[in-house]
Every structure is written in structure tokens, then in C-alpha cells.
Amino acid sequence: MSTARDSIEVAVPVAVAYEQLTHFENYPQFMSGVMSMAPIDASTAHMVLDIGGTRAEFDARITESRTDEFLCWEAMDGPQVIEALRLEPMAGDMTRVIAELQIDARELMPAEEHAVEVLNRRLKADLKGFKRFCEESATAGIGSTPTKEIKPSPANMPGAKPARGIAHASNERPAQPTPTGGNLGGHHTTERASRSRPVPPHQPL
Numbered sequence: 001m002s003t004a005r006d007s008i009e010v011a012v013p014v015a016v017a018y019e020q021l022t023h024f025e026n027y028p029q030f031m032s033g034v035m036s037m038a039p040i041d042a043s044t045a046h047m048v049l050d051i052g053g054t055r056a057e058f059d060a061r062i063t064e065s066r067t068d069e070f071l072c073w074e075a076m077d078g079p080q081v082i083e084a085l086r087l088e089p090m091a092g093d094m095t096r097v098i099a100e101l102q103i104d105a106r107e108l109m110p111a112e113e114h115a116v117e118v119l120n121r122r123l124k125a126d127l128k129g130f131k132r133f134c135e136e137s138a139t140a141g142i143g144s145t146p147t148k149e150i151k152p153s154p155a156n157m158p159g160a161k162p163a164r165g166i167a168h169a170s171n172e173r174p175a176q177p178t179p180t181g182g183n184l185g186g187h188h189t190t191e192r193a194s195r196s197r198p199v200p201p202h203q204p205l
Contacts (some may be wrong), residue, residue: 001080002105004119007098008127012134014089017097018068020134021085024060030129032122047075051108051122056081080104097130099123 010017020026024045028034035048035055043062048055058078065071068089074082081103088096101123105115 001102002116002119004101004103004116004123005099006120006123006127007096008131009090010095010097010131010134011093012095012138013093014068014087014095016138017087017095017130017134018071020130020137021071022062022065024073026133030126030133032125032129044076049081051103054108056108079107097127099127101126 024037024039024047027045027047028037033050035050036046037048038046040046040059045060046057047060048057050056056075056079058075058081060073060081061076062071062073068087070084070086072082072084074080081101083102084100086098088098090096101119103119105119
């Protein structure tokens with residue numbers, strides 16, 4: 001296995017950089033030599049690469065990830081290709097991306113005498129492409145931090161009044177139906193019941 005390592009600083013928050021890396025469909029935007037990328041599911045895609053003039057086709061899968069910290073993908077079949085990316089937050093909403101690319105160069109580039117040098121140039125170009133893609137997407141409003149799921153609640157349901165409107169009406173109590181018992185006290189309930197019960201006619205002794 002031949003290994004190339006490099007890093008770059010990207011002017012986006014770490015959450016944005018991580019989000020872009022988790023979507024295989026983004027990879028053709030910044031990875032050199034990607035001929036096609038067809039997502040299969042959330043963590044797998046069919047990838048066709050041109051590596052040093054050699055065509056490599058395989059299913060790639062994200063095998064390990066830690067949110068906003070680390071992501072690793074590798075080829076599940078075909079040639080051995082593994083890329084690990086570590087993200088480090090920096091001041092000013094910057095992110096350092098540290099990448100390590102491992103490829104079976106003897107299989108993919110058997111005639112290339114300087115395989116490691118080729119991989120280093122390729123990885124450097126990929127990181128520069130990733131920086132450009134992230135920063136341009138963020139400028140266009142595409143690379144924003146993903147919105148967290150909001151579970152439905154009465155305040156979020158369609159047609160519900162906003163909290164601001166409810167606060168203005170804090171001194172206005174909506175009309176409530178008369179309680180059927182308990183809330184007014186026992187003697188009130190008995191008195192109301194006695195008034196409403198019909199009085200039987202007087203029976204002579």
C-alpha cells in the first residue's frame with residue numbers, strides 16, 4: 001500500500017466541512033479523477049476513478065465516522081483504496097482538514113515509478129478542490145450547518161398561535177365550561193344539584 005498525507009485550512013465551520021464530506025454525491029465537485037459517482041444509500045456509493053490513467057471501479061462505503069471530527073471511507077471491492085479525514089476546529093470558524101490516502105499502487109499504477117509522488121499531488125489537488133467547494137458553497141448559502149430535527153409539539157403545529165400572541169392575552173381567560181364536580185368545592189356542587197333537582201309534590205299523611 002502506498003500512502004499520501006496532506007492537510008489544508010478551510011474557511012468554514014467544522015460542522016459544515018463534515019457535512020460536505022458525508023455526502024458522496026459532492027465528491028465529483030472536488031476530487032480529481034472521479035469519472036462517476038452513483039449513491040447507493042446514505043453511506044455507500046458506486047465510484048469510478050481514473051488513477052494515473054488506470055480505471056478503477058468499486059463500491060465505496062463510509063466505514064467509520066465521528067460527527068464533526070473524523071470520517072473514513074474505503075473501497076469494499078476491487079482495488080484497495082482507503083481515505084481517512086480528520087477535522088480540527090480553528091479560531092474564526094476555520095477548519096483544518098488532515099487527509100491520509102492509502103492506495104494499492106502496484107495494482108492501480110504498475111508502470112508508474114513515482115506512484116507515491118503521484119498520490120501526493122493527487123491528494124493535494126483534492127484538498128484544494130475541497131477548500132474551494134466548501135467556501136464557495138458557504139458563500140452561496142449551500143454549506144450551512146444542517147438544521148436539527150424539530151419534533152412536532154403544540155407550539156409548532158400548523159395553525160397554532162405564536163407564543164408572543166399568547167403572552168399579550170395573559171390577562172384574558174378563555175371561557176371555560178362549568179366543571180362537573182370537584183373544582184368548585186363539595187358544598188357548591190351539592191347546592192347546585194339540589195336547586196336543579198325537581199321537588200316532588202307534597203303527599204298528605
